[in-house]
Amino acid sequence: MGAGPKPASSFLQRLKGGDEVAYLITCIAASTILALTALIVFELYHNSAASRGKFGFAFLFSSTWDPVNDQYGALPFIYGTVVTSAVALLIGIPLGVGAAIFLAEMAPPKVSEALTFMIELLAAVPSVIFGLLGIFVLVPILKWLEPAIRAVLGWTPLFSGPFYGVSLFAAGVVMSVMIIPFIISISREVILAVPNDQREAALALGATRWESTWDVVLPNAFRGIMGSVFLALARALGETMAVTMVVGNDPKIKASLFAPGYSIAAVIANEFTEATGEMYTSALIELGLVLFALTVVINGGARLLVAAGERNKT
Amino acid sequence: MTASNSPHAPASHFDFLHFRRKTVNFVMLSLTAICTFVALGVLLYILGYLFVHGASSLSLDFFTKLPTPVGEAGGGMANAIVGSGKLLLIAMCLGVPIGFLGGVYLAEFAGGKFAFLIRYVTDLLNGVPSIVMGIFAYTIIVLPQKHFSTLAGGLALGVMMIPIAVRSSEEFLRAVPLNLREGSMALGASKTRAILTVVIPAAKNGIITGVMLNLARVAGETAPLLFTSFGNRYWSHGWNEPTAALPVMIFTYAIAPYEDWHRQAWSAGFVLLSLVLAINVFARLVLSNKKHVAR
Incomplete structure (x- = not known):
């Protein structure tokens, strides 16, 4: 297949047929991807030098974000990113995996195909549109629901303090809607990949439909489902527009989900064009580097998990 | 499981377990269906809301005109x-x-x-x-x-x-x-x-x-x-x-x-x-x- 060492005459022949040329051209294109990724890492690293040099690792643990005095710390943003993603996963995992179980195990194939198609359309909706709906639809709904949420969960510090609508909680809810289609479509495929013998054996032993699903199919599909969750998490961490529009954009660390917060992606989106001075821009680029590293690690792990899950396929 | 305190039918232990398993089966499967319809419902709601709200505010100007200065109504994109x-x-x-x-x-x-x-x-x-x-x-x-x-x-x-x-x-x-x-x-x-x-x-x-x-x-x-x-x-x-x-x-x-x-x-x-x-x-x-x- 490849262009290993070949006798000269054969190489000339293949050159005439264009094989070596085609190999070279396509190989260069493929290598461009590696080069590009390396270039992205280099640019992020190189352009954040000023901030890295001044703050070092303290950048990650300092909660001061003070452009006026050129003091920057990433903690409020890392906190906001983690909290909103956690809320999104808490809502998204049960709903997504539940729906995936229904679509893979219960629904007739044709219905399942049609519903999955519609849910995948949800994944195609641009994030700025989720943001638009977040501001004008979700935030009013949450304000309306606020007394009910307080009545049930108000005793925890998580739902205390004043609520203006825009908040970490609102951002998490919008994000959950955005990641659910991913969890559903990948989990469904992983569940479908579990060999049918497993279900039949469980049912033959007298298990109910649910028992065969819960005790037999899901453990088999567990790795793949975890993979889908991590892919969704990586997406949630990098989500920018919808979060920027509803999170409230306040770089403070507060325990309450009702409080406005900020996220890494959101602060880059909001402040990058206004950043005056080398240190400010450099700090924002370092935030980009942190986000890049975070998503690459999570994505890398998730891809391996999904690949392992799909290898179960018979 | 703890059905032995029922004094009536001798098979009640089995029946209760059976009943419980059937109920769990029904409840959990219904829940998965509900999850699916919630996800779909959100999709339809988004589409519906945007189409009703967006289409009603759409005009020809949107496609043909430049944005107006801040504060002035009208204009397009x-x-x-x-x-x-x-x-x-x-x-x-x-x-x-x-x-x-x-x-x-x-x-x-x-x-x-x-x-x-x-x-x-x-x-x-x-x-x-x-x-x-x-x-x-x-x-x-x-x-x-x-x-x-x-x-x-x-x-x-x-x-x-x-x-x-x-x-x-x-x-x-x-x-x-x-x-x-x-x-x-x-x-x-x-x-x-x-x-x-x-x-x-x-x-x-x-x-x-x-x-x-x-x-x-x-x-x-x-x-x-x-x-x-x-x-x-x-x-x-x-x-x-x-x-x-x-x-x-x-x-x-x-x-x-x-x-x-x-x-x-x-x-x-x-x-x-x-x-x-x-x-x-x-x-x-x-x-x-x-x-x-x-x-």
């Missing part, structure tokens, strides 16, 4: 529509050739560890947040030039297109049966000739589907444009000036405090979503019967 078109054109010219050729390499030539590495890195690149792509384009083009430009925005979107273009072309090329390749090579065609005249034509529809879905995805990207193509309230001339784009306009107008701008944000959202969904439905159902595609 003609420049943003053209701007988005230009950005997508650059992105396509950059992303599709590299992605497609890379896909050909993975499907037809590569094997072993190098191919695995390229696939893996492609997937990682696909997962890089779009805002980071924006920073990348900023450092490559905006920083040296010291001004925002259409070109920088196009670069950011183009880089985002590459990974999906690679994976979708690879997938559709792989779906072409081996017999076709063998047949043409048995007739004396070189490998390249077989790829060019047999394999690629056979995979054509799939590849076009991939490109369309890819375009539909980046068409809605906002974050990488914020500090590359920036925005412009007037026409953008050539390729080296900042330009307005539809998704950025939605963002700017939605967070602004003016009622009329909100109305226009809805119109723009409606136009953008209709376009994206129409491309998705058309590409998946009409061009290719393969409904699920690589992401």
Whole structure:
């Protein structure tokens, strides 16, 4: 297949047929991807030098974000990113995996195909549109629901303090809607990949439909489902527009989900064009580097998990 | 389980367990159905809300006029529509050739560890947040030039297109049966000739589907444009000036405090979503019967 060492005459022949040329051209294109990724890492690293040099690792643990005095710390943003993603996963995992179980195990194939198609359309909706709906639809709904949420969960510090609508909680809810289609479509495929013998054996032993699903199919599909969750998490961490529009954009660390917060992606989106001075821009680029590293690690792990899950396929 | 305290029927222990299992079965399966319909309900609600709200505030001016100065009602987003078109054109010219050729390499030539590495890195690149792509384009083009430009925005979107273009072309090329390749090579065609005249034509529809879905995805990207193509309230001339784009306009107008701008944000959202969904439905159902595609 490849262009290993070949006798000269054969190489000339293949050159005439264009094989070596085609190999070279396509190989260069493929290598461009590696080069590009390396270039992205280099640019992020190189352009954040000023901030890295001044703050070092303290950048990650300092909660001061003070452009006026050129003091920057990433903690409020890392906190906001983690909290909103956690809320999104808490809502998204049960709903997504539940729906995936229904679509893979219960629904007739044709219905399942049609519903999955519609849910995948949800994944195609641009994030700025989720943001638009977040501001004008979700935030009013949450304000309306606020007394009910307080009545049930108000005793925890998580739902205390004043609520203006825009908040970490609102951002998490919008994000959950955005990641659910991913969890559903990948989990469904992983569940479908579990060999049918497993279900039949469980049912033959007298298990109910649910028992065969819960005790037999899901453990088999567990790795793949975890993979889908991590892919969704990586997406949630990098989500920018919808979060920027509803999170409230306040770089403070507060325990309450009702409080406005900020996220890494959101602060880059909001402040990058206004950043005056080398240190400010450099700090924002370092935030980009942190986000890049975070998503690459999570994505890398998730891809391996999904690949392992799909290898179960018979 | 603890049914032994029931004094009536001797089989009550068994019955209770049976009843419990049946109930759990019913409740849990119903819950999964509810999950599905909640997810679908959200989709239908979003579409419905946007279509009702967006369509009602849409007018011809939206497509033909420039934005009015701040505070003045009326105007449209003609420049943003053209701007988005230009950005997508650059992105396509950059992303599709590299992605497609890379896909050909993975499907037809590569094997072993190098191919695995390229696939893996492609997937990682696909997962890089779009805002980071924006920073990348900023450092490559905006920083040296010291001004925002259409070109920088196009670069950011183009880089985002590459990974999906690679994976979708690879997938559709792989779906072409081996017999076709063998047949043409048995007739004396070189490998390249077989790829060019047999394999690629056979995979054509799939590849076009991939490109369309890819375009539909980046068409809605906002974050990488914020500090590359920036925005412009007037026409953008050539390729080296900042330009307005539809998704950025939605963002700017939605967070602004003016009622009329909100109305226009809805119109723009409606136009953008209709376009994206129409491309998705058309590409998946009409061009290719393969409904699920690589992401």
